[in-house]
Amino acid sequence: MTADLRELSDKACIVGIGQTDYSKSSGRSVQTLALQAARAAIADAGLKPHDIDAILPYILGPTADEIASQLGISDLRYSSIIKMGGATFVACLETAALLIHNGIARNVLVFCARNGRSGTRVAGRVNTIPGQSFRRDFESPYGFSVPGQWYAMLARRHMIEFGTTREDAGRFAVAMRKHANLNPAAMMRDVPMTMDDYMNSKPIFEPFHLLDCCLESDGAGAYVVAAAERAKDLPHKPVFISGVAQAKPTCSDDLFNRPDFFEIGLTKAAPRAFAMAGMKPSDIDGAMIYDCFSYVALLEIEEAGFCARGEVGDFVKDGRIELGGAFPINPHGGLLSEAHIAGINHVIEGVRQSRGEAGARQMQKAERLAVTGWGDLGDGALAVLRS
Amino acid sequence: MTNDSAKPQKPLPDPADIDNAAFWTGTAEGRLQVKRCGACSRYHWPPRLGCPYCGSDQVAWIAVDPAGEVFSWTVIHRSQTPGFETEVPYAVVLIALQAAPGVRMVGNLVNCAPEKLKAGLAVKAVFTPAAGGALNLVNWRPAEQG
Numbered sequence: 015m016t017a018d019l020r021e022l023s024d025k026a027c028i029v030g031i032g033q034t035d036y037s038k039s040s041g042r043s044v045q046t047l048a049l050q051a052a053r054a055a056i057a058d059a060g061l062k063p064h065d066i067d068a069i070l071p072y073i074l075g076p077t078a079d080e081i082a083s084q085l086g087i088s089d090l091r092y093s094s095i096i097k098m099g100g101a102t103f104v105a106c107l108e109t110a111a112l113l114i115h116n117g118i119a120r121n122v123l124v125f126c127a128r129n130g131r132s133g134t135r136v137a138g139r140v141n142t143i144p145g146q147s148f149r150r151d152f153e154s155p156y157g158f159s160v161p162g163q164w165y166a167m168l169a170r171r172h173m174i175e176f177g178t179t180r181e182d183a184g185r186f187a188v189a190m191r192k193h194a195n196l197n198p199a200a201m202m203r204d205v206p207m208t209m210d211d212y213m214n215s216k217p218i219f220e221p222f223h224l225l226d227c228c229l230e231s232d233g234a235g236a237y238v239v240a241a242a243e244r245a246k247d248l249p250h251k252p253v254f255i256s257g258v259a260q261a262k263p264t265c266s267d268d269l270f271n272r273p274d275f276f277e278i279g280l281t282k283a284a285p286r287a288f289a290m291a292g293m294k295p296s297d298i299d300g301a302m303i304y305d306c307f308s309y310v311a312l313l314e315i316e317e318a319g320f321c322a323r324g325e326v327g328d329f330v331k332d333g334r335i336e337l338g339g340a341f342p343i344n345p346h347g348g349l350l351s352e353a354h355i356a357g358i359n360h361v362i363e364g365v366r367q368s369r370g371e372a373g374a375r376q377m378q379k380a381e382r383l384a385v386t387g388w389g390d391l392g393d394g395a396l397a398v399l400r401s
Numbered sequence: 402m403t404n405d406s407a408k409p410q411k412p413l414p415d416p417a418d419i420d421n422a423a424f425w426t427g428t429a430e431g432r433l434q435v436k437r438c439g440a441c442s443r444y445h446w447p448p449r450l451g452c453p454y455c456g457s458d459q460v461a462w463i464a465v466d467p468a469g470e471v472f473s474w475t476v477i478h479r480s481q482t483p484g485f486e487t488e489v490p491y492a493v494v495l496i497a498l499q500a501a502p503g504v505r506m507v508g509n510l511v512n513c514a515p516e517k518l519k520a521g522l523a524v525k526a527v528f529t530p531a532a533g534g535a536l537n538l539v540n541w542r543p544a545e546q547g
Binding site for chain 1: 411412413414415418420421424445446447453454472473474475476477478479480481482484485488490491493495503504505506507508509520531538540
């Protein structure tokens with residue numbers, strides 16, 4: 015019997031966010047990027063670096079030790095790597111809330127820094143993915159060796175079973191670009207994109223075409239989590255972690271042999287996170303959906319419970335997921351059109367929207383937001399943020 | 402003249418990995434094997450040392466009919482796998498084995514244009530020598546070719 019998750023609900027808040035510029039070539043080391051984002055998040059929280067007593071870094075990039083040592087943090091009480099790929103930065107909200115609620119730490123710093131374009135490219139992370147001997151023996155010898163190719167296999171099957179179309183994925187991709195065009199920090203802020211551009215983009219791993227694929231980015235993001243009771247004395251409107259859960263799908267070391275082919279971590283994590291928050295998917299005003307590929311975001315929308323499985327094609331029609339629509343998704347432009355900072359940028363945008371500080375791309379209502387993560391071979395996490 | 406030594410080498414399985422060695426012994430003899438659980442009787446893939454469904458350690462290799470149908474596929478136009486850069490476009494297929502419910506295997510489509518792929522297409526295994534004949538990979542061709 016697990017503890018009543020409701021006990022952890024609303025006990026911790028995201029109190030600070032920070033980011034660098036996002037670009038194709040930062041001209042700085044990942045250490046510099048990490049420190050810039052971390053300092054910005056700590057300052058935004060109204061704290062000093064020595065107030066930080068726990069750090070959760072990404073599996074790639076600077077370590078907690080290195081960042082603590084360069085921020086003058088002399089008593090780091092806790093650090094660990096949450097290994098959930100692109101679901102890491104949503105899952106870290108759970109760890110941070112647990113640390114705080116149980117008195118292990120008071121102020122938790124979470125960060126991600128990468129030269130994902132100019133340095134190690136995004137697909138270079140594959141050697142951290144589980145089931146390496148399976149990939150080596152039964153996949154890579156067939157010229158099938160990067161996540162986009164693996165996820166394309168899921169997308170094709172979704173098209174076969176449910177009649178999902180390229181236009182459906184295109185509606186998602188075009189919405190991301192429209193949003194990015196309103197976001198001064200987005201790498202694609204000045205690059206418009208039409209449905210024709212999308213349909214005519216080059217095939218990469220069919221059904222994925224170029225404009226289904228995320229950006230590769232240099233940059234960093236960070237956030238700070240503190241106890242709800244302390245958050246009210248800090249400078250910004252607190253953003254409560256009302257619900258959060260992470261989950262592994264059945265056999266998370268292989269993507270293709272699950273009894274339920276479309277089961278992902280989110281399938282299990284989402285109901286737990288909503289239960290913890292005491293909410294239903296229909297209570298949510300909008301979402302930040304981890305969009306490494308447009309089709310992957312479509313799968314997540316279904317498994318998170320925002321529509322039934324097989325119905326996402328209808329869900330994304332008629333501007334529903336665009337700003338001004340009934341359920342805006344990724345007002346920052348997502349990984350497809352803002353930047354690929356491993357999804358920490360989705361948490362940051364969730365906070366910015368919750369605070370009402372998103373400027374031209376501010377959602378009309380952002381009191382209850384969901385943030386999702388997708389990692390490796392379908393790892394998943396979902397957080398419900400309340401302001 | 403092409404200089405073979407300068408060509409990027411395709412990744413190869415490691416037949417010396419003791420956990421999967423029996424699979425390569427099988428393919429060398431034209432047999433396709435998967436793992437089956439002695440406790441719950443379910444087949445599984447990729448091959449593990451314990452049953453992913455019931456947790457039993459009574460799992461063993463078993464030869465199955467090397468036939469199945471296309472469950473899904475992707476056509477790769479830009480390959481990031483060494484040695485495959487010049488082979489684009491090529492199809493990677495996910496094959497549901499007829500004789501081993503629940504098993505889906507990755508391979509290349511051979512003897513067939515990618516445009517002819519469709520869900521449910523019946524296929525048979527083709528054992529393709531690799532590593533200079535040191536082992537056989539498992540690829541797939543349309544069954545209607547006999």
